[in-house]
Amino acid sequence: MAITRKNMEVEDFLSVMSANKGLWPEFDSLTDEQKLFVAKVNILTGTAYSYFKDGEFWGVGGIRYIGVGEAWLIGSPQTRKQLTMEEFNFIKETFENERNEKNLWRVFAESRISQTFLKRLGFVEHPGYHIWSRT
Numbered sequence: 289m290a291i292t293r294k295n296m297e298v299e300d301f302l303s304v305m306s307a308n309k310g311l312w313p314e315f316d317s318l319t320d321e322q323k324l325f326v327a328k329v330n331i332l333t334g335t336a337y338s339y340f341k342d343g344e345f346w347g348v349g350g351i352r353y354i355g356v357g358e359a360w361l362i363g364s365p366q367t368r369k370q371l372t373m374e375e376f377n378f379i380k381e382t383f384e385n386e387r388n389e390k391n392l393w394r395v396f397a398e399s400r401i402s403q404t405f406l407k408r409l410g411f412v413e414h415p416g417y418h419i420w421s422r423t
Contacts, residue, residue: 291378292340293382294338295337296331296336296338298331300345302327311365312362334351336348347367350386351383351390359387359405360399360402360405361383362401380409
């Protein structure tokens, strides 16, 4: 398995979000202009990468950070169904490295996608605040 990454392009984000229409209905209900804005916010406010497994598009992810970070990772439906432990460990290590580079001790998660991602990475939720602390 060879996973590589490159700086995310707007089209990569829109492609994976389109493939996940039912998973995040709030995003799907946005206008095309608003969807484009969300993609650009992800690129301009932190790290944003496109991931490729053996040369095939795999998903996008990064950390938005302005004082506190918002962690996010969205894979294609096929990626989510077939995620191996090796791939999960790669995701976790990559996230932890980014988190450490930015010295982030707290991140927030407003969407169910981000909440699930952080829970799987071992973060602990502060009830009622959308804030998660690293363990």
